[in-house]
Amino acid sequence: MVKEAFLAAVPNKKIVFVAADEKLPSYWQYSFADGNCVVSFRPKICNTNDVFTAKLETLLPSQGTYSLMTRLNIKENQAKMDANLAAVKKAMKSDADWTIDQSSLEAVYPHVADDLKNSFGHIFAGVVEKVAANLAKRCADEMVLEAVQEATSNRTIVIKHNATQNGYWLWSFESGNLVISFKSITNTNDVQTFDFIKLL
16 A cells, blocks of 8 residues: 555656755655655765655555545554444344445544544544444343334444534434444543433
8 A cells, every 4th residue: 555655656756866954854854746756855964764764654645535544544454343343233133234434434534633543443443343332232122123223224334523512422323324423532432331222
């Protein structure tokens, strides 16, 4: 994924070295401009290992909604997400697989604090894990299970952001989907303890 992003950012396949001034934030600095990889450096050349150790994944531009670091984190946590969706399916005694609405994740991404974006995949895989645990607990009652099955005919989890809602994390059932809305990324255990039975 990093290699693909690098090749996309450097279609000219050129590395351009630029002598900067002493005000450069570091001895060596990567940037990507006009289809080239630009390596800027201070006039007093030292710390050349910085060129080798620079984390390109934090610097490379990325196509689409997510930064490259976020995309890498989503990929890293995909197996966990899949396992947690399977746990939702099991808790709901569903014949068909459950999914998480990808467009809803992209829609909430700008509302996640910048310092948490690199953990985006981990965070929402964890949210789905808590959804599964809550469903497993409360849907042990067959009457509750049947009501939730009727309310979630799409077998889809939709994530929404609502800055004005009461509570950090809330559940709702909308148009056949299970909707999990959040005010901010904190107190994620609320997803697991929320009593959704009162909504049915």
